[in-house]
Amino acid sequence: MNNPILNDRIAAVRSFNRFFTRQIGVLREGLLHSAFTLTETRVLYELAHHGEQASSALCRDLGLDRGYLSRIVSKFENDGLLKKVPSATDGRSKSLQLTAHGREVYEPLDRSSREEVGEMLSRLGEADQLRLLDAMATIRELIGKQAGMKFAQPFVLRKHGEGDMAWITRRHGAFYCEQLGWDRSFEALVAQICADFERDFDPALERCWIAEMGGERVGSIAVAKSGEEGVAKLRLLLVEDRARGCGLGSSLVDECHRFARAAGYRKMQLWTTNLQTEARKIYQSKGYALVASEPVHAFGKDMVNETWMLDLN
Missing domain, CATH: 3.40.630.30 (Gcn5-related N-acetyltransferase (GNAT))
Structure with missing residues (x-):
């Protein structure tokens, strides 16, 4: 790119990405001081908050390679964190569902995440918290308009x-x-x-x-x-x-x-x-x-x- 203004703006966005990921802590190899990677925790989150799901839906929603998700599923099955159950909409296929043990393992992660974000917000006054939330809403609104565009992943x-x-x-x-x-x-x-x-x-x-x-x-x-x-x-x-x-x-x-x-x-x-x-x-x-x-x-x-x-x- 030979446009100096655009290049400066690209650099500013990338700088913000690096700053924010350091602050929020989501890219640590052991997310929230756990044994799980970021991608593994995203899979746990989806199953914990949205119930049983087909592998194809997880691949689509999380932007994951099918083979990579399959390896995560196998690992989680071996560890007793999830199981495959008959699909509620198609009896010929299987959906993924967290086990009781999986929920026990995930809940402390979810709690730690809430506590980390709560601690970050508590360092701000009421007015600054609202400014932050408004800024986040603006980012979501502007980027969300460009549906279907593939944005840079966290690397x-x-x-x-x-x-x-x-x-x-x-x-x-x-x-x-x-x-x-x-x-x-x-x-x-x-x-x-x-x-x-x-x-x-x-x-x-x-x-x-x-x-x-x-x-x-x-x-x-x-x-x-x-x-x-x-x-x-x-x-x-x-x-x-x-x-x-x-x-x-x-x-x-x-x-x-x-x-x-x-x-x-x-x-x-x-x-x-x-x-x-x-x-x-x-x-x-x-x-x-x-x-x-x-x-x-x-x-x-x-x-x-x-x-x-x-x-x-």
Whole structure:
């Protein structure tokens, strides 16, 4: 964007978002000092306050990926927090319902949330409380008019800095060991990619982003030179489990594409495997095409190496 006035206003809105989320405390990894993430607490809230619901309704209302919600539901079922019951409107399907134990677990969270907001309001006088409520009503009214628009989710993207490459290396190694059982050779590969990126870094043609929620790193991605004229590599995509379901992976990829186009690249290239199913869904949704594949044994597992390409024009 080349409009300086609009850019200043965008910066002001983003600054307000960061300020408000720090004040209200909703983006802590352990929300309200609990073991639940923000998304998990949102699911509990919907079931506690609106009764039993179909999974599809929760996905729609909370903007969640179906697979991500399924993992939360499985976790909650195993912990005895919810159960599946016959739908009140369609006997062939199941709805989700909190158990008595689920309500017992949720009620202290709800109480703590009310107390935190009450404490924030109590620091304001009557007139200032009304000003705050009026301002919130104005924000809801103005933004609500733009029905159907996809607004930014509660994460911030920034350029990489000191210590970020070490974090990317460590979290890639740990994540893929936990998720896919890959051995340490994968972490060694990521370490080499990060080292090469830092050593030959060209800020005009390369960029790495770190995603943060509540001041904590939860994701990464990078655009790197490929060695081929006009072709950039998409590298180091990572989204932590606690940040899934809010469109972060898609936003990271979009950010790469915007930078690549501005830098003059014509195409994007990436390497992945058939085992990285969530990432492949994102690439496919963005229009990437599979152009090469090869069965290999790597990182202690049998897999298929894949090369994907996207025309940026």
